[in-house]
Amino acid sequence: MFDLVGFIPRAVAQGIPLLFGCTGEIITEKSGNLNLGIPGVMYVGAMSGVMGSFFYESSLADPAQFNALLGFLIPVLCCLLGSLLMGLIYCFLTVTLRANQNVTGLALTTFGVGFGNFFGGSLIALTGSDVPSIALGTTSSVFRTTIPVLSGLGWFGEIFFSYGFLAYLAIATALVASQVLLNTRVGLELRAVGESPATADAAGIDITRYKYIATCVGCMIAGLGGLYYVMDYANGVWSNDAFGDRGWLAIALVIFSVWRPTLAIPSSILFGGLYILYLYIPTGSDSAIREIYKMLPYVVTILVLVVSSMRNSRENQPPESLGLPYFREDR
Amino acid sequence: MAEKQLAVRMRGITKDFAGKVLANDNVDLDVYHGEILALLGENGSGKTTLMNSLAGIYFPDSGTIEIDGEKVSIASPKDAFDHGIGMVHQHFKLVNVFTALENIVLGINDGGKYDLSAAAEKVRQICDTYGFDVNPKQKVCDMSVSQKQTVEIVKLLYRGVDTLILDEPTAVLTPQEADRLFDVMRNMRAEGKSVIIITHKLNEVLSISDRVAVLRKGTFAGEVLTAETNAQELTDMMVGHSVSLNIDRPESRPRHRMERIRVKNLTVRDHEGVTKLDDVSFSTYNGEILGIAGISGSGQKELLESIAGLQRPESGSVEYVVNTVGELEEVEQLVGMDPVKIAELGIVLSFVPEDRLGMGLVGNMDLADNMMLRSYRNGTSPFVDRKAPRQLAERVVDELAVKTPGIDTAVSSLSGGNVQKILVGREIASAPTVLLCAYVVRGLDVGSSHLIYDLLNRQKGNGASVVFVGEDLDVLLELCDRILVLCGGKVSGIVDARTATKAQLGLMMTKMEGGEA
Numbered sequence: 001m002f003d004l005v006g007f008i009p010r011a012v013a014q015g016i017p018l019l020f021g022c023t024g025e026i027i028t029e030k031s032g033n034l035n036l037g038i039p040g041v042m043y044v045g046a047m048s049g050v051m052g053s054f055f056y057e058s059s060l061a062d063p064a065q066f067n068a069l070l071g072f073l074i075p076v077l078c079c080l081l082g083s084l085l086m087g088l089i090y091c092f093l094t095v096t097l098r099a100n101q102n103v104t105g106l107a108l109t110t111f112g113v114g115f116g117n118f119f120g121g122s123l124i125a126l127t128g129s130d131v132p133s134i135a136l137g138t139t140s141s142v143f144r145t146t147i148p149v150l151s152g153l154g155w156f157g158e159i160f161f162s163y164g165f166l167a168y169l170a171i172a173t174a175l176v177a178s179q180v181l182l183n184t185r186v187g188l189e190l191r192a193v194g195e196s197p198a199t200a201d202a203a204g205i206d207i208t209r210y211k212y213i214a215t216c217v218g219c220m221i222a223g224l225g226g227l228y229y230v231m232d233y234a235n236g237v238w239s240n241d242a243f244g245d246r247g248w249l250a251i252a253l254v255i256f257s258v259w260r261p262t263l264a265i266p267s268s269i270l271f272g273g274l275y276i277l278y279l280y281i282p283t284g285s286d287s288a289i290r291e292i293y294k295m296l297p298y299v300v301t302i303l304v305l306v307v308s309s310m311r312n313s314r315e316n317q318p319p320e321s322l323g324l325p326y327f328r329e330d331r
Numbered sequence: 332m333a334e335k336q337l338a339v340r341m342r343g344i345t346k347d348f349a350g351k352v353l354a355n356d357n358v359d360l361d362v363y364h365g366e367i368l369a370l371l372g373e374n375g376s377g378k379t380t381l382m383n384s385l386a387g388i389y390f391p392d393s394g395t396i397e398i399d400g401e402k403v404s405i406a407s408p409k410d411a412f413d414h415g416i417g418m419v420h421q422h423f424k425l426v427n428v429f430t431a432l433e434n435i436v437l438g439i440n441d442g443g444k445y446d447l448s449a450a451a452e453k454v455r456q457i458c459d460t461y462g463f464d465v466n467p468k469q470k471v472c473d474m475s476v477s478q479k480q481t482v483e484i485v486k487l488l489y490r491g492v493d494t495l496i497l498d499e500p501t502a503v504l505t506p507q508e509a510d511r512l513f514d515v516m517r518n519m520r521a522e523g524k525s526v527i528i529i530t531h532k533l534n535e536v537l538s539i540s541d542r543v544a545v546l547r548k549g550t551f552a553g554e555v556l557t558a559e560t561n562a563q564e565l566t567d568m569m570v571g572h573s574v575s576l577n578i579d580r581p582e583s584r585p586r587h588r589m590e591r592i593r594v595k596n597l598t599v600r601d602h603e604g605v606t607k608l609d610d611v612s613f614s615t616y617n618g619e620i621l622g623i624a625g626i627s628g629s630g631q632k633e634l635l636e637s638i639a640g641l642q643r644p645e646s647g648s649v650e651y652v653v654n655t656v657g658e659l660e661e662v663e664q665l666v667g668m669d670p671v672k673i674a675e676l677g678i679v680l681s682f683v684p685e686d687r688l689g690m691g692l693v694g695n696m697d698l699a700d701n702m703m704l705r706s707y708r709n710g711t712s713p714f715v716d717r718k719a720p721r722q723l724a725e726r727v728v729d730e731l732a733v734k735t736p737g738i739d740t741a742v743s744s745l746s747g748g749n750v751q752k753i754l755v756g757r758e759i760a761s762a763p764t765v766l767l768c769a770y771v772v773r774g775l776d777v778g779s780s781h782l783i784y785d786l787l788n789r790q791k792g793n794g795a796s797v798v799f800v801g802e803d804l805d806v807l808l809e810l811c812d813r814i815l816v817l818c819g820g821k822v823s824g825i826v827d828a829r830t831a832t833k834a835q836l837g838l839m840m841t842k843m844e845g846g847e848a
Contacts, residue, residue: 183445184445188429188436188437189438191426192426192429195426195428196424196425196427198424199424199426199437201408202424203424203437203439204407204408204412204438317428320426320428328388
């Protein structure tokens with residue numbers, strides 16, 4: 001029998017990093033910036049958090065001195081700062097210098113993954129441990145704190161309340177992002193910037209400011225996805241390249257959820273489920289079949305791209321000036 | 332009428348671009364409350380630049396602007412709004428996926444709550460006052476051009492604009508829509524607002540404006556009251572010397588007059604299934620210019636592209652008559668062919684598309700390389716011949732007086748008229764037997780236009796069959812031999828240009844209207 005109660009929490013936990021990345025990328029793309037650097041940003045976010053927590057943990061003479069509040073704040077702030085810097089680099093290159101967005105994004109991804117692996121390796125060398133990973137168990141336990149009573153409610157608690165607070169933050173962020181985009185003046189102006197910067201400019205909207213802020217906020221949200229992965233999903237264990245290609249899936253999810261953060265919530269959980277489905281389907285001893293199941297998220301992504309490009313509804317299109325630089329005196 | 336109040340006073344406005352072109356040179360302009368001012372000038376005379384300086388798109392290099400007697404500095408469109416100045420640009424500044432209402436409120440932050448229903452109410456009031464018809468909930472991408480223009484104007488009025496600038500507002504409208512716009516403009520004048528209309532259509536100037544200001548090559552050429560002037564005087568002011576407005580129509584008598592292209596029952600649908608051409612049949616002859624008239628979007632583009640092998644018609648045929656001897660005809664079917672196959676048949680068919688830099692030329696390539704786009708297939712060597720295209724480029728620059736630093740300059744850096752000269756020059760260099768051209772003089776000034784007319788006439792004299800899609804009925808009537816009128820994808824008639832009148836063409840162009848809103 002398929003173990004649904006076991007499966008759903010795992011799927012959600014897999015989906016949360018994707019949801020952070022996807023929400024961040026939606027906000028970014030709404031400003032007309034196609035940030036392909038998101039995978040790198042998530043790596044940097046995760047690594048920055050790991051470094052913050054590593055140095056905090058190792059600065060304590062006695063593990064009993066560990067302060068839960070600091071143990072939570074330091075990694076989160078480090079993560080936000082690291083991702084913000086990535087966002088600023090991207091904006092400076094593409095908005096201020098009008099460099100090509102695709103090239104810049106890909107460069108940032110390469111850079112971010114390298115950044116994560118380099119410092120990951122360095123920290124591993126510092127600890128001098130035998131296994132190629134860093135374990136931050138104390139910090140992780142803070143991030144994995146669940147709501148005491150509710151999480152004990154049998155299968156109901158398992159499915160809805162077995163997660164650390166970052167998971168709920170991811171869903172709240174998506175809901176808030178959706179509200180801001182649809183029902184506020186800021187959202188209207190941001191969408192106008194991504195759709196038609198010339199129009200927004202003529203209406204007196206500061207294009208550069210919106211692009212910078214949206215992209216940097218988007219990067220910070222995406223960075224939290226990396227942090228969630230290490231601290232909560234992976235129990236505080238960093239090993240190089242473990243994060244894998246989740247960043248790319250997050251970008252694909254933006255298309256899957258047709259640029260709507262509310263749709264991003266179910267679709268990232270769905271993708272999270274697809275990601276681990278192979279563990280729950282009896283595959284016998286044939287590892288080839290297992291590998292085929294691992295392909296599922298990517299196959300679905302391709303199918304979605306095919307279907308969405310065939311169905312050409314105006315509502316579900318990317319922002320019109322996505323990927324294009326804006327320069328007022330261009331004619 | 333009582334003494335009018337000065338609304339805007341511009342003095343000594345100078346603006347140059349990158350030190351190359353002096354777009355405005357010490358221009359003075361006055362605008363009064365409650366008047367419609369026509370700003371008249373040829374292309375490149377600096378009308379739009381001057382108005383962009385007033386609307387905050389450009390910042391003038393020198394000069395002063397006073398609004399209601401107060402000196403102001405306008406550095407951005409927002410500053411302009413704050414001073415009650417708004418401009419409707421030729422390319423609408425609207426967000427396609429937004430509703431009319433969202434577009435109207437975009438960028439307004441009065442500190443109050445973001446309340447779309449209150450805004451909708453205000454929009455309704457504005458529409459009632461001036462006689463607009465806008466559905467605030469409709470998305471811009473579902474609107475017609477004229478509706479989009481209305482949204483633009485309402486957007487300005489919503490911001491409390493007192494001085495409205497309309498940049499060539501009628502260029503995209505049908506005559507009926509233009510009349511409706513003129514009514515609205517008169518309503519705005521009655522409300523005490525100033526309306527500036529940028530145009531180069533003299534009949535509009537004469538029918539709508541109170542006063543005319545004329546720019547010539549970036550300088551102020553004078554102003555007159557509309558009631559005290561006429562078309563000839565305005566043209567002379569625009570051009571700076573007396574010009575003949577007449578276009579030559581040489582009689583050409585080919586020794587062997589015959590049909591060249593025979594279109595039979597041609598029906599074309601676009602990819603959404605909308606019928607663009609409906610059972611169109613006609614013939615063109617060698618040594619004549621066949622004009623195609625019609626409201627834009629009546630199927631002109633599809634017609635030319637079907638002949639050139641760029642569209643696959645749903646049904647019907649396009650025949651190219653190679654030669655006729657007595658009753659015998661040698662005919663090639665062009666339907667189902669692409670341009671390469673047509674060329675392989677030995678048919679020299681040239682096409683000057685409407686979208687010059689999109690379809691005709693590659694903007695980032697230089698003149699010589701653009702010439703090569705037509706000749707790169709020649710010869711059997713694996714390497715292309717660069718010499719011939721360079722010579723051709725030099726010849727075109729020379730013969731057509733193209734203003735360019737050299738043939739190694741990227742085409743996109745040239746002005747519209749020069750780009751068109753290069754395109755036409757390349758197309759006629761191959762001595763075509765069929766020359767298709769769409770809106771060849773759009774955006775060109777009088778001088779360049781006449782040069783193009785001469786080129787077309789020369790092709791006609793050489794025995795080519797020229798198809799000329801145009802929008803200016805006066806030009807069509809003077810240049811062409813016969814005029815085919817399209818209306819909603821159907822041929823509403825073919826007339827002899829020597830005897831037809833403008834009114835007659837206008838009626839034929841709109842004959843089948845009425846079914847559609």
